[in-house]
Amino acid sequence: MVAHTGGDAGPSACPAGPKPDSQETRVVEAALRCISRWGTAKTTIDDIAREAGCSRATIYRLFAGGKDAVLSAVASTEVERFFTGLAGRMQAAETMEDVLVAGITEAGRRIQDHAALQYLLANQPETIVPHLAFKQAEALLGRASSFGAPYLARWLDLPDALRAAEWAARIVLSFGSCPAADVDLADEPSVRQFVATFMVPGLIPLIRSAGDTNV
Numbered sequence: 001m002v003a004h005t006g007g008d009a010g011p012s013a014c015p016a017g018p019k020p021d022s023q024e025t026r027v028v029e030a031a032l033r034c035i036s037r038w039g040t041a042k043t044t045i046d047d048i049a050r051e052a053g054c055s056r057a058t059i060y061r062l063f064a065g066g067k068d069a070v071l072s073a074v075a076s077t078e079v080e081r082f083f084t085g086l087a088g089r090m091q092a093a094e095t096m097e098d099v100l101v102a103g104i105t106e107a108g109r110r111i112q113d114h115a116a117l118q119y120l121l122a123n124q125p126e127t128i129v130p131h132l133a134f135k136q137a138e139a140l141l142g143r144a145s146s147f148g149a150p151y152l153a154r155w156l157d158l159p160d161a162l163r164a165a166e167w168a169a170r171i172v173l174s175f176g177s178c179p180a181a182d183v184d185l186a187d188e189p190s191v192r193q194f195v196a197t198f199m200v201p202g203l204i205p206l207i208r209s210a211g212d213t214n215v
Contacts (some may be wrong), residue, residue: 024062024073027052031074036115039124040071078117082110083147090148096155096203096215100168100195101188103148107172108185121177132173144169155215160206167199 030052034043045067049056063069089102111117120127130136148165149158156164171194175185184190200215207215 023054023058025077027054027059027062027070028073028077031070032078032116035074036119039119040127041124043067045070074116078114082107085110086147090151093151096152096207097192097195097200099151100164100199101192103151104168104172104185104195105188105191108176108187108191111172111176112186132177137173141166141169141173144172155207156203157206157208160203164199164203164206171199 031048034047086106089106093099093102145162145166149161152161
């Protein structure tokens with residue numbers, strides 16, 4: 001990942017998905033479209049094969065584990081895309097506030113605009129909720145913290161940057177799973193007001209005295 005401090009995190013730490021324009025990618029994209037219509041439980045290998053324009057045999061050749069392997073590839077690919085999208089926005093930010101706003105807003109938009117994820121949240125929450133609680137939530141927050149910390153380390157010592165990145169991730173999870181009328185994660189002015197009011201004031205005392213104070 002390219003960040004202000006050259007930290008080793010972000011998309012480079014994500015599991016590798018299928019190569020672009022490969023047959024595996026076409027199957028993954030087809031599976032995503034099927035999931036956005038019917039969810040994971042009702043989507044079959046036949047559905048995916050029809051959507052991808054290939055045979056069942058081709059899918060089993062590409063994904064030896066069948067449907068479970070396809071769904072695993074879908075998850076890995078979408079996680080990689082998610083963090084790559086965040087990196088593109090956060091790398092362009094020049095202040096600490098902008099980094100937080102860019103990361104939270106991009107995450108909010110990707111969550112809200114993800115048709116398959118939204119279908120699952122509405123119709124099969126049991127496939128998503130377990131990943132947002134207990135040890136799986138800890139792993140998710142840890143990954144988000146490691147990803148976001150290097151972008152904040154221009155202003156904060158690494159332990160504080162890790163905590164601040166985790167805080168931002170918790171905010172995304174909280175408002176993403178339980179929306180509030182006055183905070184729209186996909187709306188940059190709404191996110192900026194929240195960040196400027198509740199996040200930046202708490203981080204200013206932690207800024208390194210010799211660091212860049214352009215927050």
